[in-house]
Amino acid sequence: MDNLALFRMEDFRTFKGEIIEEILKAMSSVKSDNEDKLLSRTELAQMLGVSKASITTYKNNGMPYKMVKRRPYFKLSEVENYMDLKNRKIKTKKG
16 A cells, blocks of 8 residues: 555546557557458458358459468458459449
Protein backbone atom coordinates (compact mmCIF):
# COMPACT_ATOMS: atom_id res chain seq x y z
CA MET A 1 0.00 0.00 0.00
CA ASP A 2 3.01 2.32 0.34
CA ASN A 3 3.25 2.64 -3.48
CA LEU A 4 -0.31 3.84 -4.02
CA ALA A 5 -0.40 6.62 -6.61
CA LEU A 6 -3.32 8.88 -7.32
CA PHE A 7 -4.10 10.11 -10.81
CA ARG A 8 -6.14 13.05 -11.88
CA MET A 9 -9.10 12.07 -14.06
CA GLU A 10 -7.61 14.05 -16.99
CA ASP A 11 -4.32 12.10 -16.70
CA PHE A 12 -6.23 8.83 -16.55
CA ARG A 13 -8.21 9.67 -19.72
CA THR A 14 -5.02 10.60 -21.56
CA PHE A 15 -3.35 7.37 -20.48
CA LYS A 16 -6.43 5.35 -21.49
CA GLY A 17 -6.42 6.99 -24.93
CA GLU A 18 -2.75 6.15 -25.43
CA ILE A 19 -3.34 2.52 -24.48
CA ILE A 20 -6.27 2.23 -26.88
CA GLU A 21 -4.17 3.71 -29.72
CA GLU A 22 -1.41 1.17 -29.08
CA ILE A 23 -3.89 -1.72 -29.09
CA LEU A 24 -5.44 -0.53 -32.38
CA LYS A 25 -2.00 -0.21 -33.98
CA ALA A 26 -1.09 -3.72 -32.88
CA MET A 27 -4.38 -5.12 -34.20
CA SER A 28 -4.01 -3.43 -37.59
CA SER A 29 -0.45 -4.73 -38.02
CA VAL A 30 -1.63 -8.28 -37.26
CA LYS A 31 -4.37 -7.94 -39.88
CA SER A 32 -1.97 -6.68 -42.56
CA ASP A 33 0.52 -9.44 -41.67
CA ASN A 34 -2.19 -12.07 -42.20
CA GLU A 35 -3.23 -10.56 -45.54
CA ASP A 36 0.34 -10.84 -46.82
CA LYS A 37 0.94 -14.34 -45.49
CA LEU A 38 1.59 -16.91 -48.21
CA LEU A 39 -0.74 -19.90 -48.04
CA SER A 40 -0.09 -23.35 -49.42
CA ARG A 41 -2.60 -24.98 -51.75
CA THR A 42 -3.83 -27.14 -48.84
CA GLU A 43 -4.20 -24.17 -46.46
CA LEU A 44 -6.06 -22.14 -49.08
CA ALA A 45 -8.37 -25.06 -49.93
CA GLN A 46 -9.26 -25.49 -46.26
CA MET A 47 -9.83 -21.76 -45.83
CA LEU A 48 -12.13 -21.56 -48.87
CA GLY A 49 -13.84 -24.89 -48.22
CA VAL A 50 -12.93 -26.35 -51.62
CA SER A 51 -10.74 -29.19 -52.82
CA LYS A 52 -7.05 -28.85 -53.68
CA ALA A 53 -8.01 -29.71 -57.27
CA SER A 54 -10.27 -26.62 -57.32
CA ILE A 55 -7.36 -24.47 -56.18
CA THR A 56 -5.28 -25.88 -59.05
CA THR A 57 -8.10 -25.08 -61.48
CA TYR A 58 -8.36 -21.51 -60.13
CA LYS A 59 -4.59 -21.16 -60.45
CA ASN A 60 -4.65 -22.42 -64.04
CA ASN A 61 -7.47 -19.95 -64.81
CA GLY A 62 -5.55 -16.92 -63.60
CA MET A 63 -5.60 -16.81 -59.81
CA PRO A 64 -2.32 -15.11 -58.77
CA TYR A 65 0.32 -17.19 -57.03
CA LYS A 66 4.03 -17.26 -56.26
CA MET A 67 6.33 -20.21 -56.77
CA VAL A 68 8.48 -21.05 -53.75
CA LYS A 69 10.75 -24.06 -54.05
CA ARG A 70 8.71 -25.33 -57.01
CA ARG A 71 5.41 -25.14 -55.12
CA PRO A 72 2.61 -22.58 -55.60
CA TYR A 73 1.76 -20.29 -52.70
CA PHE A 74 -1.06 -17.80 -52.56
CA LYS A 75 -1.28 -14.37 -50.96
CA LEU A 76 -4.65 -14.05 -49.23
CA SER A 77 -5.26 -10.45 -50.31
CA GLU A 78 -4.57 -11.34 -53.96
CA VAL A 79 -6.86 -14.38 -53.78
CA GLU A 80 -9.66 -12.25 -52.30
CA ASN A 81 -9.27 -9.70 -55.12
CA TYR A 82 -9.30 -12.48 -57.73
CA MET A 83 -12.41 -14.08 -56.24
CA ASP A 84 -14.22 -10.71 -56.06
CA LEU A 85 -13.39 -10.02 -59.71
CA LYS A 86 -14.45 -13.53 -60.71
CA ASN A 87 -17.78 -13.17 -58.85
CA ARG A 88 -18.45 -9.82 -60.53
CA LYS A 89 -17.89 -11.38 -63.96
CA ILE A 90 -20.26 -14.26 -63.15
CA LYS A 91 -22.97 -11.86 -61.94
CA THR A 92 -22.55 -9.74 -65.08
CA LYS A 93 -22.99 -12.78 -67.33
CA LYS A 94 -26.13 -13.89 -65.45
CA GLY A 95 -27.73 -10.49 -65.05
